[in-house]
Amino acid sequence: MRNLVSPAKPGDKTFDELVKLLKDHFNPKPSEIVQRCKFNSRYRKQGETVMEFVAVLRKLAQDCNYGDKLSEMIRDRLVCGIVDDRIQRRLLSEPDLTFDKALKLAQAIETACKDVKDLQSPEFVPQYT
Secondary structure (H helix, E strand, C coil): CHHHHCCCCHHHCCHHHHHHHHHHHHCCCCCHHHHHHHHHCCCCCCCCCHHHHHHHHHHHHCCCCCHHHHHHHHHHHHHHHCCCHHHHHHHHCCCCCCHHHHHHHHHHHHHHHHHHHHHCCCCCCCCCC
């Protein structure tokens, strides 16, 4: 404790100041640069839904301090990190793309692709003999 308040003495600090010093010491603030690097290098994983990917992006962005640019940054990471040509092409072709619009389009395309795959599965394809 003495090292944390030096050259002052612990008795010279209020209880709240000492608690803050201890919290800052044992739970240091994460590096904004490192957090942004993690955010910007995140791509959608195999089998991960669009919503799961966006949830991870939101969590990663918490310590990035993007402020009022947060939805733009998540939108950009969604478009760049989606790793699905169909979705990416559609999002890139959209003028004035907002995060909300990007999310709705990506979800709609993801759902449509899944539905087409389900309809084309052997149990739905008519069998002619």
